[in-house]
Amino acid sequence: MKAATDRLHERLRDNYPFFHPRYIGQMLKPPHPAAVVGYVSAMLINPNNHALDGGPATAQMEKEVVAELAAMFGLDPHVGHLTSSGTIANLEALFVARETHPGKAIAYSTDAHYTHGRMGHVLGVEMVAVPTTADGTMDLDALETELRTGRIGTVVATTGTTGLGAVDPVHEIVALGRRYGVRIHVDAAYGGFFRLIADDTPDGVAAAPFVAIGDCDSVVIDPHKHGLQPYGCGAVLFRDPAVVRHYRHDSPYTYFTSDDLHLGEISLECSRAGAAAAALWLTLRLLPLTPDGLGAALRPGRRAALAWAGLIAASEELTVYQPPQLDILTYFPALGSLSRIDAASARVLDRGMRLPPDEAVFVATYTADAAGIAARGHRPEADVPQARILRSVLMKPEIEDQVPDLHERIRALLA
Numbered sequence: 001m002k003a004a005t006d007r008l009h010e011r012l013r014d015n016y017p018f019f020h021p022r023y024i025g026q027m028l029k030p031p032h033p034a035a036v037v038g039y040v041s042a043m044l045i046n047p048n049n050h051a052l053d054g055g056p057a058t059a060q061m062e063k064e065v066v067a068e069l070a071a072m073f074g075l076d077p078h079v080g081h082l083t084s085s086g087t088i089a090n091l092e093a094l095f096v097a098r099e100t101h102p103g104k105a106i107a108y109s110t111d112a113h114y115t116h117g118r119m120g121h122v123l124g125v126e127m128v129a130v131p132t133t134a135d136g137t138m139d140l141d142a143l144e145t146e147l148r149t150g151r152i153g154t155v156v157a158t159t160g161t162t163g164l165g166a167v168d169p170v171h172e173i174v175a176l177g178r179r180y181g182v183r184i185h186v187d188a189a190y191g192g193f194f195r196l197i198a199d200d201t202p203d204g205v206a207a208a209p210f211v212a213i214g215d216c217d218s219v220v221i222d223p224h225k226h227g228l229q230p231y232g233c234g235a236v237l238f239r240d241p242a243v244v245r246h247y248r249h250d251s252p253y254t255y256f257t258s259d260d261l262h263l264g265e266i267s268l269e270c271s272r273a274g275a276a277a278a279a280l281w282l283t284l285r286l287l288p289l290t291p292d293g294l295g296a297a298l299r300p301g302r303r304a305a306l307a308w309a310g311l312i313a314a315s316e317e318l319t320v321y322q323p324p325q326l327d328i329l330t331y332f333p334a335l336g337s338l339s340r341i342d343a344a345s346a347r348v349l350d351r352g353m354r355l356p357p358d359e360a361v362f363v364a365t366y367t368a369d370a371a372g373i374a375a376r377g378h379r380p381e382a383d384v385p386q387a388r389i390l391r392s393v394l395m396k397p398e399i400e401d402q403v404p405d406l407h408e409r410i411r412a413l414l415a
């Protein structure tokens with residue numbers, strides 16, 4: 001065991017420093033210590049949340065944390081459960097949408113997560129991509145044009161796109177949707193917890209789209225993104241408890257000890273880690289779903305995005321691609337052509353991560369096309385169809401203090 005573990009630890013060195021404030025690449029950070037303690041404590045028992053017989057304690061914790069998530073969104077009544085990922089959670093929401101609106105298409109924005117197109121394919125549902133406007137949110141005129149055709153049964157809104165962190169105007173989509181009698185699903189996998197600081201304050205985010213989630217038919221949120229959980233923790237919530245009728249669950253070998261609801265009766269997945277529910281349950285005892293609880297862990301990233309956008313706007317070497325709506329910042333080297341922007345962005349990514357560990361900076365890139373760059377008022381020569389630009393996910397509170405330093409490091413990498 002000792003020798004094998006030593007080898008494991010050696011091999012785990014082949015990773016990026018996700019915990020570090022100079023890692024501002026993808027949506028990755030270590031879980032909260034409470035999540036680790038909760039997860040490991042339950043995992044040693046290894047309950048399976050598919051049925052009450054698989055672990056009554058963690059099944060009960062799952063119902064409690066799901067109720068807390070529903071209360072955060074103002075979904076009342078609700079039914080829902082944890083999933084192993086946002087992808088599976090969205091699959092379930094689209095599956096229910098197909099059952100409630102058979103034969104109808106599902107509309108989503110071109111900036112929505114790629115999972116929607118893929119899951120539409122899995123479900124055999126026609127998916128209609130609606131273009132986005134210059135802030136990366138769904139174009140409502142284009143949406144209404146689609147709604148007028150009568151072929152759309154469900155609209156997917158995204159509060160926090162994975163690329164740009166753009167927040168679709170859910171409140172306006174709800175108003176449109178009511179007029180055309182369509183179902184509305186919100187993919188809040190990344191941005192859902194920003195509901196806690198959706199208060200229109202200087203270090204919060206716009207309230208209206210997040211408040212309107214409570215008026216929608218279903219919502220997906222990933223506690224393993226902004227909920228400080230280890231991977232294996234997504235969630236899907238429905239407003240109408242009657243949707244459970246769409247899940248067939250005849251089984252001769254489970255569900256026998258009680259008539260209480262077993263989570264496996266209302267989920268597509270069977271076995272799921274009860275430990276994931278315990279981890280989230282323990283975390284929410286320390287950081288409840290309030291502005292002062294988990295919300296306080298989101299504000300520093302929001303402030304970091306705004307402060308850094310200000311530094312970039314005042315600099316000569318860099319340009320903000322679009323103002324950040326959450327804690328994801330997109331920006332690019334202020335050069336005269338898309339080919340030069342692309343090459344310089346790639347160089348920052350590559351050089352930054354090759355520096356010695358005590359100097360390295362890890363950013364990500366985002367591929368923007370010429371039309372998207374021009375739509376945002378930028379005027380580099382479009383000598384190639386698209387360019388990689390820089391993208392930074394500022395999701396760790398520790399990043400806030402490092403913003404001036406990070407800015408200087410990116411400038412130095414460009415020079």
Ligand SMILES: *Cc1c(COP(=O)(O)O)cnc(C)c1O
Binds near residue numbers: 090
């Ligand atoms: C991450 C993400 C997903 C997919 O969730 P996974 O947990 O990675 O499967 C879906 N939609 C959005 C908006 C996301 O950010």
